[in-house]
Amino acid sequence: MSDLQYLINYIAEESSSRASAPLKKYALFNEALIENSFFYRGNGNIVFAAVSDTYITTILLAQNQSLWYKETSGDYVFYVKKTTNILGTIVEEYHQLGNNSNRTFQYTSLEETDGLSEIPLSYNQFKYHVYDNKLYLVFEEFFNIVVDGTEENFYHTRASLSELEDGDYDINYKDSLGLYDDLWDNLARNLFEAVLNRIQRKVTLEFNETKTKGRVYKYPTISEVNSTAGRITLDYNFYDDEPIITSKFINTNYAFRITFNSYQAFLSFCNQVYFSRGVIFDLDIYPKAEKQFYEKYHEIVTDLIREAKRNYKPLNRLIDIVWYLPQTYLQSDIRYLPLLWDLMIAILEEDDVNNRGLNKEDLVSYIIINLSKILSPDNFLELFLLNLVDGKDTPFKKLFEELQTDDFKTFVTVFWSVWSQSSYAKFDSKKNPVLSENEEDAAPLVLPYTIDKTIGFYHSNADIKFANDQTSIDVALSVDTGKTVTYGKRRRDQITVNIYNHYKYNYHVFHPVAIINERAPKFLYDTSEGQKFTVLPAFVLLANEESAFWQNIQTGGEYLIDAITTVSGVGNLAKFRHLKNLAKLGHKLTLAQRAKKAVTGVAAFAEISSGTINALLKLSGLNDTKFGQNVSEVLFYLELFALGGEITNFIGKRLAKASKALLDHPNFEKYLNKIEVELPNGKRRKLTKKEKAKLADNLEETSEIRYKKNTKFKSFINKWAGKQIKEIPLRVIIKNLRGHTPAANRIADALEQGKIEINIIENDKFNKIMIEEDGYKLSEAKNVNAYTEDNVMTFRSARTVEDFMLDLVHEGTHALDELEVTRLIRNEGYGLNEASYRLGNNWAWEKRAYFAERAFELSAFGKANPEVETIEELIKHIEKRYPKEH
Numbered sequence: 001m002s003d004l005q006y007l008i009n010y011i012a013e014e015s016s017s018r019a020s021a022p023l024k025k026y027a028l029f030n031e032a033l034i035e036n037s038f039f040y041r042g043n044g045n046i047v048f049a050a051v052s053d054t055y056i057t058t059i060l061l062a063q064n065q066s067l068w069y070k071e072t073s074g075d076y077v078f079y080v081k082k083t084t085n086i087l088g089t090i091v092e093e094y095h096q097l098g099n100n101s102n103r104t105f106q107y108t109s110l111e112e113t114d115g116l117s118e119i120p121l122s123y124n125q126f127k128y129h130v131y132d133n134k135l136y137l138v139f140e141e142f143f144n145i146v147v148d149g150t151e152e153n154f155y156h157t158r159a160s161l162s163e164l165e166d167g168d169y170d171i172n173y174k175d176s177l178g179l180y181d182d183l184w185d186n187l188a189r190n191l192f193e194a195v196l197n198r199i200q201r202k203v204t205l206e207f208n209e210t211k212t213k214g215r216v217y218k219y220p221t222i223s224e225v226n227s228t229a230g231r232i233t234l235d236y237n238f239y240d241d242e243p244i245i246t247s248k249f250i251n252t253n254y255a256f257r258i259t260f261n262s263y264q265a266f267l268s269f270c271n272q273v274y275f276s277r278g279v280i281f282d283l284d285i286y287p288k289a290e291k292q293f294y295e296k297y298h299e300i301v302t303d304l305i306r307e308a309k310r311n312y313k314p315l316n317r318l319i320d321i322v323w324y325l326p327q328t329y330l331q332s333d334i335r336y337l338p339l340l341w342d343l344m345i346a347i348l349e350e351d352d353v354n355n356r357g358l359n360k361e362d363l364v365s366y367i368i369i370n371l372s373k374i375l376s377p378d379n380f381l382e383l384f385l386l387n388l389v390d391g392k393d394t395p396f397k398k399l400f401e402e403l404q405t406d407d408f409k410t411f412v413t414v415f416w417s418v419w420s421q422s423s424y425a426k427f428d429s430k431k432n433p434v435l436s437e438n439e440e441d442a443a444p445l446v447l448p449y450t451i452d453k454t455i456g457f458y459h460s461n462a463d464i465k466f467a468n469d470q471t472s473i474d475v476a477l478s479v480d481t482g483k484t485v486t487y488g489k490r491r492r493d494q495i496t497v498n499i500y501n502h503y504k505y506n507y508h509v510f511h512p513v514a515i516i517n518e519r520a521p522k523f524l525y526d527t528s529e530g531q532k533f534t535v536l537p538a539f540v541l542l543a544n545e546e547s548a549f550w551q552n553i554q555t556g557g558e559y560l561i562d563a564i565t566t567v568s569g570v571g572n573l574a575k576f577r578h579l580k581n582l583a584k585l586g587h588k589l590t591l592a593q594r595a596k597k598a599v600t601g602v603a604a605f606a607e608i609s610s611g612t613i614n615a616l617l618k619l620s621g622l623n624d625t626k627f628g629q630n631v632s633e634v635l636f637y638l639e640l641f642a643l644g645g646e647i648t649n650f651i652g653k654r655l656a657k658a659s660k661a662l663l664d665h666p667n668f669e670k671y672l673n674k675i676e677v678e679l680p681n682g683k684r685r686k687l688t689k690k691e692k693a694k695l696a697d698n699l700e701e702t703s704e705i706r707y708k709k710n711t712k713f714k715s716f717i718n719k720w721a722g723k724q725i726k727e728i729p730l731r732v733i734i735k736n737l738r739g740h741t742p743a744a745n746r747i748a749d750a751l752e753q754g755k756i757e758i759n760i761i762e763n764d765k766f767n768k769i770m771i772e773e774d775g776y777k778l779s780e781a782k783n784v785n786a787y788t789e790d791n792v793m794t795f796r797s798a799r800t801v802e803d804f805m806l807d808l809v810h811e812g813t814h815a816l817d818e819l820e821v822t823r824l825i826r827n828e829g830y831g832l833n834e835a836s837y838r839l840g841n842n843w844a845w846e847k848r849a850y851f852a853e854r855a856f857e858l859s860a861f862g863k864a865n866p867e868v869e870t871i872e873e874l875i876k877h878i879e880k881r882y883p884k885e886h
Contacts, residue, residue, distance in 0.1 A: 004169040004203055007258075010161060011236075012273045014154040015218040029069070029076065029119070029135040056136075060125045067119040067126060068094070069135075078128070078135055079116065082107050089872070099130045152219075152289060153239040156255050158212035170201045171260075173268035176323040178359040200262035203269075207256045215239040216255045217289045219274075222296040223248035224259070227303065232266040233259045237289075244289060263304055267324035270297065275326035301325065305339065315346050319358050322367070330370045337374055340367045341383075348389045353402040361403060365410040368399070372414050377422035381415070381510055385471050394470045396509065400539070412543050419537045424510035429650040434508035437650065443505035445654065446533075446633045448479050449515045449541065464545045467506060473542050475505045482628075507538035514636050515541075533636055616695075627665050633658035634702070659702040713740075713860050720801040726760040728801070733758070736805070740859040743852035747812035756815040758808070759794040766796050788814040790822075805860070810853040817845060846878045 027033060061067065061080065068079045078097040082105075083090060093107035110116075119126075119137070127136040172181045177193065179185035181201055189197060216236050221244055224233035235254040237244060245251040260266040301321070308317035322330075322343060330336050344367045347353060347360050355361045372380050384396040393401075396415075403411050419425055427445070429435040436442045450461045463476040478500045488494035507513065514533045616635055637655040662668060672692050676684040687695075716736045720728055730751065737748035750756045761769075770781035786795045786807040793811040795804060817839055824835035839845065854874060 004171045004205070007161060007164060007169075007205070008171075008269065008272050012276070014156075015273060027137050029137060033137070056127050056129050058125060058127050061121070063124075065124075067121055068116045069119055070115045070117070075133065076135075078119075078133070079110075080105060097128055097130075097135070098133070153215040153217050156213065156216040156236075158207060158209075158255075161207070161256070164205060164207075166206050167204070169203045169205055171203050171265050171269060172201070173265075173272070175200075175264060176320045176358050176363075178355055178362060200264050202261040203265055204259040204261075205256065206259070208252070208254050210252075211238060211255070214255070217244075219290045219293040220258075221246055221251070221289070222293065222300070223251055223257075225296075225300060227307070230262050231259060232263065232300065233257060234266075244292065246292070263300070264320070264324060266300075267321075271324065271326055275328060298329075301329070315343075316358060318343055319347070319360060319363055323359070323363055327370055327373070331373045334374065337371070340370055340374075343367065344371075345387070345389060345395065348395060348398050348402070353399075354404075361407050364399070365403065365407040368411060368414050372418050377418045378424070380418050381422055381424060385509070396539075397466055397470045400466075400542075408543075412540060416537060416540060419510055422510070424508075424537065425512055425535075427512065427651050432512070434511050435650060443475075443507050443511070444629070444633070445512065446514045446516070446629065446636045447475070447505075447541075448477065448629055448632070449513075450480075460545065462541065462545065464542045466542070472506050472508045472511075473538055475507060475538075475541065477503045477505070479503065479629075507541075509537065509539040509542075511538045512536075513538050513541065516632055627662070627667065627671065630658045630661040630665070634662065634699075655702050659699045663696065663699050712736075717801055717805075723801070724797060725795070725799055725801055725804045726797055730758070733805075733808070737808070741809075741852065741855045743813060744809050744856050744859075746816060747809060750812070750816060750819070755819060756791045756793065756812065759792050760797050761794060762797050766794070769794075786811050788818065790818055791815050802861070806853050806857055809856040810849045813849040813852040814845065817848065841884065842882055843878055843884055846882055847875070850874055850878060 059080070064083050066081050066083075068081050070077045070079070079094040080097065082093050082095070084093070085091075092109075094110045095105035095107050119135075121137065125138060127138075128134070129136075170181060174180055175197070177189070179188060179197075181197065186194060186197070215238065217239055220234035220236045222232065223235045223246060224231065226232075233248050235245075235248065235251055235257050237251070237253050238255055240253070245253060248257075258269070260269065304321050305318065308314055308321055311317045318339075322340070330340065344364055347364055350360075353361050353364060371383075375383065384399070385394050387395055389395055389398050399411055423431050424434060426432045427435070429437045448461075461478045461480070464473055466472075467474045479502075481499045481501055483499045484496050485499055486494050486496045512535060514535045516533060616631055616638075634655065637651055637658070665671075669692075672687060672695070675687050677687065677691075678684055713736055716732070734748045734752050737744045737751075739745070747756070751758070766784075767778060767781045770776040770784055771778065776784070785799060785803070786793065788794070788811045793808065793815050795807055795811070799807060820839060821832070821835045824830040824838055825832065830838065840848075851874070
């Protein structure tokens, strides 16, 4: 019998050309599209199966590009916006679409961006008519769409398959024993398996010699299913307007017919021709012939599973069926979740999970992959910990111990990948269920774990094993202090040994842990320049310690971690290079600017210079256990901020603690003296006193000293929330102004010395002053919340305590400027206008006040006004709101 692979390749190639699963449709951008929130259930007026024209171009946007529109008189103007980070500054530029948009885009800044709205895109692409200014959006899911015929058929001639004749053939595939139909694999079969293999792989091919050419449906009609004989027949029918004939016995409209002798051969054929392309199993999006095929396929699989459960060996039969089912099918319906889970548990409850006989071990790996796609990340991880196998082990522990070689690597990779998207990867005790707010109970996030390889043998400084609860691991570490001790009186008898500190920790298996790549050079994958940390779930440390795992590394290569581990969520931390890049560029790392949410604590104000980062990177190479560990922790938390991760109290408190530990270390000054700075001429020098002071100041900013100050400020805000601000004692106001910014400190001093005053009045009286004295309308007056006249700052009584403190810093800056004007007049003989302009025009006055207010807001509240979040936005706000005076 001849090989059937030629036919399989022919159908697969024809079916994949102009693939229609799912069909891309294009909707014209118009008013109706906007009103329906850019979603359409298609109709013939606005949906096109394809859009083609000489002047229509397909535009694919990069990740930093987006599509925007502005409505003009009866038409739309479209822009492509490009966002670029240039040396820490976000720059936004626009290209207006037009007859130049089929060439390289020319980007410029827009002076007026009001009225611009973003257009959501699928696949980050769209089509544009460069002369008619018409824009078409890509859509996937439509109802009642008439599909272009070329999308569901191909042109066939008998000559295309001239090498094949009517008769019996063998189909080759990897069966549930893990064997192909070749000489060496067949030698591994016993007699019964060999006979069964010959029967199952038999395929009969029949051509229609009456009609030999024409358009043929890409998807066949399943015209016969004989469960008794195990026979399934596919008819590849000619495409015409007649109803599709679904019975083999009366159908004469086929180009060729394939009859399978087993469901194994049928399912394998479908995998090779259709499902290997990742076809989506969604019956709502396919045309008629395609839909009929998938519906019949689903019916066959459902019947097979139902009959298998009635078999005297249901487990083996179910293993055999699921082995051939594609991922897209298993993941298409949540109802397959219990089937997959129960099948995996049944396999685990047997004595051994291996590939002897049925490939149970490989199938378990396949089931794990499918479950990871069906379930949410948290539910997936927790399911493997909460359910017990035979009342003894958790499924997670059982799988960890049973799986070997490639299947073990798949296990680690899948769980790591899912973990990176879960709550367990978050550095926030309010979101991560395994992180403790109580630092006394918590194991360190940065672990001084080391690995090395000597004469082909891997050894580490850890002894790691599952804890009795099976949901956590016990880690015993021996950490080199960098110190030695010498025994023996005579020189020839002396022995020098390293001094180690010993630690014991307990981690939940999904607890986030950061290891230092320089101290674990053989861990998982080679490190490249700039990668300082690898962040992982704690169970991966245990995987490293398994002797079988090391054998896997030697024979199978190092882990190729799923891309999702390094591009999403905390997975970004797998490649740490940001701090070194910042240090090289001479940037400052302002933690508050990186925050995604406002918290009280270190993140609110800390600004770390590149010199400090460089110095800390050098200090992290020291071996002193306590000091080196604290340096590594500080760098790790700073890296979290540099990556733009959420800044939480959990991380802030730990950064504060590690920073304070560095400052308090008895050898801090000694270690600073060891740091050498490389000069452009190749020479080196020590840190200057100013550089040392700057480093210490930076650490103090992130230490508990200022962290506690901000904690007290938060308590002050909470205490006076909802109360009248005129009830707050002046001494309390002064106390809570201090310790945040130099400007706020100066205002506090001036208030304490009586140089400036606070005046709080009721709303009605405030409005009356604005109307009668400044000529405001009532609507305008209501938008004013405070003003300064000479050295007196006046505020509305209805302001919240948060707004009042910000107003106070703003108006306090004006009051201090007024004091300086008075000094210039009295002491240096300036006139009023001359003295005022000595301090700049009105824009300069307002910039000082707004900058002081913004700095205080970042320090005390950890956030900036979202309307003026950047300095550039703040300047635009001032220049727009205040007419320039000279």
